[in-house]
Amino acid sequence: MTSVVFVHGTGVREDSYRASYGRVSRGLKRVRPDVRLVPCYWGDTHGAHLALGGVSYPERDQDRALSGADADDPLTVWALLEQDPLAEIGLLADSAPPYEGGGFVPGRVSPWDALAGRVRSLGAADAQVPGAAEADGSAHEFAAEISGQLGAAAGQVAAEISMRLSGTAPVPDAEAMAARAVVALAVRLAENAQDAEEALPVDGADRDALVDALTDRLGGGDRGAKAAAKWTASRLLADPFLWGISPGVQAGRRRMTGKILPGSGDILRYQGRGAGLRARIADIVALTREQDGGPVVLLAHSLGGIASVDLLAMEPAHGVDLLVTVGSQAPFLYEIDALTGVRRGDELPATFPRWVNVYDRRDLLGFVGERVFPGRVTDARVDLRQPFPRSHTGYFAHGPLYERIAAELP
Template identity: 60%
Template sequence: MVNVVFIHGTGVRQKSYDQSWRKVERGLARVRPDAQLLPCFWGEAHGARLALDGASYPVRDQDRGLTGGTDDDGLGPWPALDVEPLAEIRALAATSGEDESGYVPGRRDPWDGLADRVRALSEADLPRDPSELPTGGGDTTLWLTEELGAYVADAARTVADEISHELSGGDAPVNGESLAARAVVALAIHLADAAEDADEPLAVDGADRDLLVEVLTDRLGGKDRGAIGGGALWAANGLFGATPRRRDRTTDKIVPAGGDILRYQARGEGLRGRIAEVVELTRERDPGRPVVLLAHSLGGIACVDLLATRAVPGVDLLVTVGSQASFLYEIDALAGLRRGADLPGHFPRWVNLYDQRDLLGFVGERVFPGRVKDIRVNLRQPFPRSHTGYFAHAPLYDKLASELP
């Protein structure tokens, strides 16, 4: 018989651990009925939690911004436009009805007219001198003009084509000029980001961005000075629902996952000690029976750190699943082993399972030649399910069965 200690990864609490436990228990029972599965749940004792009930959060105000009181974050549709610059146009097209004015000989569709004006925009339409700036503009607005100028014409053509394709024949535009101007500025920012290929997004102040929208709205003949209102307001409101409206709720959701990692990097001795304790208790209960550590994600990092810093008698095999241990070693962030150092002689046999679609799963054979065996699995899932779905993957247990002592 063999004892398999199951160690979970980051962000896992009791309910999730129980679900994974049942999957591992069934999977091992099918391929190795002689395996005894043992728990090593650490999420509650050694995971991250908000001990002061979120006292570190900034106080949330009630600033309703410039959007007519519809968005208490004051961002309007920008969270959606920052992801997809054409989102507001497509949202409007999704519910826009047919123009009820009917066909009039010689009458040009107003959306097509707007598209033509948008298509004519170029770098020359951006302000180049402080005297051309609306009230509130300054040096940083002109800096943004310089950074975006080369991309305005391409962005304008794309936005114009989208307006013609999606909105032509629909309800007559209300504040369509500002909607188009927002799309042009948002897309120009995206194009600048792509062209620079920098390590972080282009630094853009929201006030400067809004001033450029105001300038382009004016160039297009709009009178709303870039504000959201009228017929376009509902479209923006429809986009707000997908954005985080409350920072505390959003942070609460990411504290277990990201917080566990940060806490481990600073206070990892508690988790490593818990793993060693479970191994010792297992050996005392079943002396002479081999012990396998089956560890997912952060649990695998903790096992590598533990086994690299001291001998843990009785551990015959380490199995890491979706692990970042080799990556942390490569960037010299592994607590138990500095980059350039070899795994110690007492380190047990190590098998590492990974899925190529798992952005948090890394290989180890090229990092620790001769000391790690990589085994690839294919969950046929995109990330992040390719990271969380390992223990629901039946072939994983078939591959694991032949590796167990």
């Protein structure tokens, strides 16, 4: 039996790992039901924790804000909605002219109030997530994960449209804008309800399909986000301070540090105290080899991939037949001479197993290895259709990833 040892990345704790493990297990079973998935959770034991309760923080908080936008990137609008799901509505409210509808007509409802009513109907008790019944794989999982929050999201978006846009001139593709807001807010609410340590993995194709279905239900036509992204980016570039308006962008230092500690702290702790994590992986591999007797594959995400590369470069008798890194920084760390297992300029040892490195070009933490280790690693590109950071956390929600892995498994 082929066994796949799943090593998680930075910032993951038990509840989040359990969800990721279940997602990977279902993905592998669809393509290789004969494979056994083996857990390798290390967050509690070898991750970063504020052991003294945060006494190292200064007394005064400092706020930070983000800036910058790319008018040519169709994902600009999603990058903004990641920070504030209602941002498009707010930007339009700040710039839309008054509605010249020909004066008062008894019984006539403004276009925006009519749209708000249709959006509100998405949250009706008998409403179903569009396409949920027909979807399969990752699309079905995504629809199921946010279905419980769709009603609340639709209600908030409808209220925002009525309050901020009623009385302003209608715009093309308003239904698509509303659909994007509902999906972005439903994802945010689902994450808050789960109190997850990492962002909900969402494949861009699944997100776009749901937006299209909601747009259709709202009576919209053009469903593309490219024009909206250009309009949004032009507003941001004209006034970069708009990036600081959203409460999701502004936060005190203690709050921000608390949110990024598991991710950044795990990396720092590994660089200084990485032997324990490497030993954990080695023990799981040895036990798996002893129990199953078949090929052993390491499937490692992010920091887990760094630790796996270090381990396999340092341990000649590691017992691993294939390494699959996903969203890995190992090639980058080698280039800056920061890998523990092999110094820059040295070659990977002859005992190093076959290595497949999966990356998304929008993942700012995913690097390629073929030019770094010629002949020793094969890069495999996927397209999650997501802006960063979901382009880093969404790999295991991407159905084609498992097909690519299946093609490599012993």
